Amino acid sequence: QVQLEESGGGLVQAGDSLRLSCAASGRTFSSSAMGWFRQAPGKEREFVAGISWGAYPTYANPSKGRFAISRDNAMNTVALQMNSLKPEDTAVYYCAADSRSFLMSAPTQAAAYDYWGQGTQVTVSS
16 A cells, blocks of 8 residues: 655744655655645645656745755655745645656646645744
């Protein structure tokens, strides 16, 4: 059974940093794209960042310059370093994995991902 488990969320102040981690089990995703999405109350789930099997990153515009995605294929994990957090970053953050192999870049559409974690809450106070 494939599982993705996020960790690292919490309550921080504006300007602080957080590092989210996602641990995959049940299969290896070393040849797959992985991504981070977020969903705020009353809003649709949106793409935050993704990383290809070859570690090529893709970022949503709000994430550029503040967030960094990375992966450790040996550990089957993906991380999201979030700096200079803003209140508008408040959301539940989800880790996702694409079952396809060797895509040149990570998809930005949620529908492209086959596996999802349960999410971790990030709250940024002003």
